[in-house]
Amino acid sequence: MTATRGLEGVVATTSSVSSIIDDVLTYRGYSIDDLADFATFEEVVYLLWNEKLPNEQELAQLKKELAAASAVSDDLLNHLKSLPLKNVHPMAILRTAVSMLGMYDAEAEDMTKEGNMRKAIRLQAQMSTVVTAFARIRDGKDPVAPRTDLSFAANFLYMLTGEEPKEVAVEAFNKALVLHADHELNASTFTARVAVATLSDMYSGVTAAISALKGPLHGGANEQVMKMLSEIKEEDQVESYLQKALEQKQKIMGFGHRVYKNGDPRAKHLREMSKQLTKMTGEEKWYNMSVKLAELLGKEKGLLPNVDFYSASVYHSLDIPHDIFTPIFAVSRVSGWIAHILEQYDNNRLIRPRADYTGPAMQKYIPVTER
Ligand SMILES: CC(=O)SCCNC(=O)CCNC(=O)[C@H](O)C(C)(C)COP(=O)(O)OP(=O)(O)OC[C@H]1O[C@@H](n2cnc3c(N)ncnc32)[C@H](O)[C@@H]1OP(=O)(O)O
Numbered sequence: 174m175t176a177t178r179g180l181e182g183v184v185a186t187t188s189s190v191s192s193i194i195d196d197v198l199t200y201r202g203y204s205i206d207d208l209a210d211f212a213t214f215e216e217v218v219y220l221l222w223n224e225k226l227p228n229e230q231e232l233a234q235l236k237k238e239l240a241a242a243s244a245v246s247d248d249l250l251n252h253l254k255s256l257p258l259k260n261v262h263p264m265a266i267l268r269t270a271v272s273m274l275g276m277y278d279a280e281a282e283d284m285t286k287e288g289n290m291r292k293a294i295r296l297q298a299q300m301s302t303v304v305t306a307f308a309r310i311r312d313g314k315d316p317v318a319p320r321t322d323l324s325f326a327a328n329f330l331y332m333l334t335g336e337e338p339k340e341v342a343v344e345a346f347n348k349a350l351v352l353h354a355d356h357e358l359n360a361s362t363f364t365a366r367v368a369v370a371t372l373s374d375m376y377s378g379v380t381a382a383i384s385a386l387k388g389p390l391h392g393g394a395n396e397q398v399m400k401m402l403s404e405i406k407e408e409d410q411v412e413s414y415l416q417k418a419l420e421q422k423q424k425i426m427g428f429g430h431r432v433y434k435n436g437d438p439r440a441k442h443l444r445e446m447s448k449q450l451t452k453m454t455g456e457e458k459w460y461n462m463s464v465k466l467a468e469l470l471g472k473e474k475g476l477l478p479n480v481d482f483y484s485a486s487v488y489h490s491l492d493i494p495h496d497i498f499t500p501i502f503a504v505s506r507v508s509g510w511i512a513h514i515l516e517q518y519d520n521n522r523l524i525r526p527r528a529d530y531t532g533p534a535m536q537k538y539i540p541v542t543e544r
């Protein structure tokens with residue numbers, strides 16, 4: 174038996190949810206470029222879960238169900254208020270809150286197809302409510318209840334700020350949600366599939382996935398990108414920052430990818446959004462610094478921006494707190510996790526690979542008094 178480090182290149186399952194073939198990303202066979210340009214996030218959720226784009230009626234029904242499911246119980250909000258919110262990362266709060274949502278869901282252990290679809294709606298709707306409620310509670314503000322007349326993207330921004338967002342912000346946020354919704358067998362999706370392949374419930378799968386997304390080598394990179402840009406401060410500091418970081422063998426957050434070696438097809442959409450939004454806010458320096466960093470790192474190391482790089486300046490321009498960037502990734506990606514969880518249940522087999530043992534061979538047991 175030989176191990177493949179990080180399972181690189183290992184094909185671990187079949188899937189019809191999304192594909193990356195020759196650097197082209199599709200959800201259920203639809204190009205990410207078309208979806209980013211034309212689709213609402215709700216259409217993408219429907220597509221991922223139902224293997225087809227919805228007609229008007231189906232879309233209206235999904236929106237109605239999401240809106241009806243989006244409020245969370247006062248008990249859960251009171252739990253959130255009792256947590257040490259100032260010192261804990263929002264992804265840790267989200268991980269705990271999703272686990273709690275499972276405890277408040279009377280159907281948590283219902284493994285029927287219908288029960289799982291109802292839970293899917295609740296999870297998709299309520300993660301937005303939890304993330305925005307948390308972001309307000311820690312600032313001493315009351316949570317804002319979701320509205321039933323707003324789109325998914327608009328509702329998130331509304332619950333975060335308490336104000337109805339501008340159309341341009343909703344459009345940008347919707348596109349960001351579409352771009353993050355699914356990505357083949359990335360680390361968090363694989364984690365979700367491993368958890369539910371034991372026939373554990375959907376909340377357990379999503380809680381496990383959130384844990385995997387949290388790390389800076391995966392979803393946590395978007396927050397780290399903004400931290401890096403804030404440290405660099407000015408465009409004329411980019412080159413010296415980069416040289417020093419590379420000399421110290423630091424990883425530059427938001428660059429590189431396990432699968433894409435010629436660039437992440439989502440990055441160009443986020444780059445364009447970053448350009449437009451930073452122009453609007455008058456803070457073009459974030460876009461200019463990002464472009465310069467990307468040019469230099471491309472030349473120096475052949476490393477290209479991934480989905481997390483330009484999303485940082487996009488979310489910053491939408492006035493979103495930096496530590497909420499990764500929870501937003503989860504709010505979108507839960508749609509993909511759910512699609513994969515449903516696919517796993519449909520054709521399940523326990524996921525249990527082997528390890529190539531490298532420890533000592535057959536040691537003789539010595540009683541504790543003789544050691
Ligand atoms: C949504 C997402 O999850 S997208 C990814 C988000 N993560 C990041 O942006 C974090 C920064 N990027 C990385 O750490 C990596 O590129 C990963 C984790 C995304 C992919 O990693 P892998 O395919 O395992 O590549 P690995 O980490 O082995 O790197 C290969 C080589 O490229 C270098 N490298 C890869 N990415 C970077 C980077 N961002 N900055 C500097 N060097 C890098 C490594 O140091 C390594 O060099 P070496 O061979 O001289 O030791």
Ligand SMILES: O=C([O-])CC(=O)C(=O)O
Pocket residue numbers: 355356358359360431432479480
């Ligand atoms: O696929 C990956 O390894 C990481 C990624 O880009 C994602 O999850 O969107």
